[in-house]
Amino acid sequence: MTNAPSGGKGKKVTKKQASRFRYKWLKVIYGKMDDLEAKLRKLDFLLTMLDYKLSALENLIMAKRENVTIYSPTYVHDTAEIGEGTKIGAFCDIGRNVKIGKNCNIQCHVTISNGCKIGNNVFIGPNTSLLNDKYPVSKKLSPVIIEDNAVIGGGVIILPNVKIGKGAVVGAGSVVTRDVPPNTVVCGNPARKICEWEEYANKKSKKKN
Ligand SMILES: CC(C)(COP(=O)(O)OP(=O)(O)OC[C@H]1O[C@@H](n2cnc3c(N)ncnc32)[C@H](O)[C@@H]1OP(=O)(O)O)[C@@H](O)C(=O)NCCC(=O)NCCS
Numbered sequence: 001m002t003n004a005p006s007g008g009k010g011k012k013v014t015k016k017q018a019s020r021f022r023y024k025w026l027k028v029i030y031g032k033m034d035d036l037e038a039k040l041r042k043l044d045f046l047l048t049m050l051d052y053k054l055s056a057l058e059n060l061i062m063a064k065r066e067n068v069t070i071y072s073p074t075y076v077h078d079t080a081e082i083g084e085g086t087k088i089g090a091f092c093d094i095g096r097n098v099k100i101g102k103n104c105n106i107q108c109h110v111t112i113s114n115g116c117k118i119g120n121n122v123f124i125g126p127n128t129s130l131l132n133d134k135y136p137v138s139k140k141l142s143p144v145i146i147e148d149n150a151v152i153g154g155g156v157i158i159l160p161n162v163k164i165g166k167g168a169v170v171g172a173g174s175v176v177t178r179d180v181p182p183n184t185v186v187c188g189n190p191a192r193k194i195c196e197w198e199e200y201a202n203k204k205s206k207k208k209n
Pocket residue numbers: 125126152153154155169170171172173174185186187188189194195200203
């Protein structure tokens with residue numbers, strides 16, 4: 001016999017009854033906890049969706065104000081500046097204090113790390129990353145700079161602190177480890193010069209004709 005809870009009437013309860021009582025209530029409590037957990041998970045999902053919608057809305061407002069086009073979902077940090085006429089594809093990540101000039105075309109899945117600077121009329125192909133931290137994780141960032149009219153192919157990785165000169169071209173899939181002089185075409189891993197801008201422009205115009 002035991003003095004376990006008895007409904008408050010002072011009635012003696014057996015150990016078996018007490019453990020049944022405990023089991024019953026634990027089952028109820030665990031059931032409620034499962035319900036609560038499921039509800040919290042649902043709430044978390046709804047909050048994520050809301051966050052996504054808000055960021056899409058922010059992009060839309062910015063686009064209306066600045067005449068830029070940002071396809072959703074793309075994350076643009078509040079402090080990023082984007083010039084008039086620029087288009088940014090979906091699934092891009094535009095970090096803190098990034099500056100992008102006018103009339104740029106940034107295709108989908110591009111990562112532009114915090115502090116990187118991009119001039120006017122720059123093209124960046126899909127899946128390209130501009131990095132900013134040579135020895136991660138550190139607090140000293142060394143962002144990439146891309147000057148006006150540069151063309152960066154798809155799937156390119158530009159290492160921290162690299163400057164891509166005016167009108168330079170970087171071939172698809174390159175890993176750029178050093179500065180690229182203006183009007184130079186580079187490609188490969190590590191990226192090396194293959195020709196001058198004039199040759200690229202010639203081939204481009206022949207392709208058009
Ligand atoms: C860089 C690029 C403009 C060079 O074009 P090109 O001048 O016609 O070059 P070629 O095809 O004549 O190739 C010249 C040499 O460079 C090499 N090469 C060309 N592009 C390369 C690249 N992206 N990576 C590594 N090597 C490359 C070629 O293999 C060739 O080497 P070889 O002489 O030993 O055979 C072009 O290859 C490129 O990458 N364009 C970007 C495409 C892109 O990303 N578009 C994004 C929008 S969809």
